[in-house]
Amino acid sequence: MAELFEFDKQYLVTMLLPESPGPVIVHALKVPDAWLAAAGELNQHAVAEALFLQVGRDGEGPAFHFAANRIAWLPEQASDAMKIGPTEVLLAEHGVDVGLMETVRERNRKPLDGADYESFYQMLAAARSIATGASDIAAQPMPLVQVLEHPQQFQGQWMSVHGRARRITKIVVESADIRERFKIDHYWQIDSLAPVGKTVIQFKTPKPGEEAPTYADAFPMTLCVLELPPELEAARLKAEQSGPDATLNEPIQFEGFFYKLWVYRSRYTTQFDERLMQPSPMFVAFSPAIASPAESNPWIGLAAGGGFLIVLSIVWIAVWRMGRRDDAMEKRMTERRQPNDGGSLNDLDLDVKSGPDFSHLDK
DSSP: OOOTTTOOOEEEEEOTTTTTTOOEEEEEOOHHHHHHHHOOOOOOOOOEEEEEEEEEEETTEEEEEEEEEEEEEEOOOTTTTTTTTTTHHHHHHHTOTTTTHHHHHHHTTTTOOGGHHHHHHHHHHHHHHHHHOOOOOEEEOHHHHHHHHHGGGTOOEEEEEEEEEEEEEEEEEEOOOHHHHHSSSSEEEEEEEOOOOTTTEEESSSTTOOOOEEEESEEEEEEEEEEOOOOHHHHHHHHHHHHHTTOOOEEEEEEEEEEEEEEEHHHHHTTTTTTOOOEEEEEEEEEOOOOOOSSSOTTTTGGGGEEEEEEEEEEEEHHHHHHHHHEEEHHHHTTTTSSSOSSSSSSSSOOOOOOOGGGGGOO
């Protein structure tokens, strides 16, 4: 049976509904890992899209059985035991299944694929909801080096980020399901540069004396937003009219969620090894703002001591191996990429060859 149906276990989740005359038992293939590690009964807000199976018996009353692929977790309060903080509660309040972030944490330093599909759009919709409402969560300045070294510790965190927009691409959402559920028919991918001050960031190399990618002034980051401010839209149109190789140099700032550390093909990194992928922090926000050039750099602490070299724990050989394993998926994503693939992203000659475009999954 396990071989035939391609799963070898199920989870029985008892859900209490105020309007139900008896317990609802959901037979699910996937539940949040944090639930499995918890001791005793849970008391968590959850949602399931499920198929009704039958009415059974539970003691002296009826029990309603359903089948579901997974249980969505929407925690209502912080819990150290379950590793739920204020930001996770904020996400849940705006409809994000926090359990999906467990999967995203496992997919740092990998390209985007089907495993990111649902959580990406849920977070994008949440960013819009938060921007048009109110939140008591203060955005923390983005600690670039720490995010690059330990991205899983910052997954889903609400951050304040400054940088420079270098290219803007419109991504059309073809999925009727996403358009209907989230009211999202397109979003904008902004390829940007995050300042590193006087810090020099370098990847570890697999062999002593071997050259590795080095970033002395800025590091690439990716921002996905639903709206562009008028100034940025004007700059985008001007660059578009100048030709496919034109780039922007607009100072931007935004508050948004850190989604993941993803990787893509870059002319800069492939100078060192053809299969080496470029890692980049990806953020999800509603809309950026044009920053004042005179505005102070929020990451001044990263440059304390000036001119020192930070060798990241992003082991080059590990990224190289992951890039080799995901080569076929990256090729397919590149083929479905939206226009404006050509030209350099920035002075480091970085050239994005794929983006968070899930159109290949909508067919």
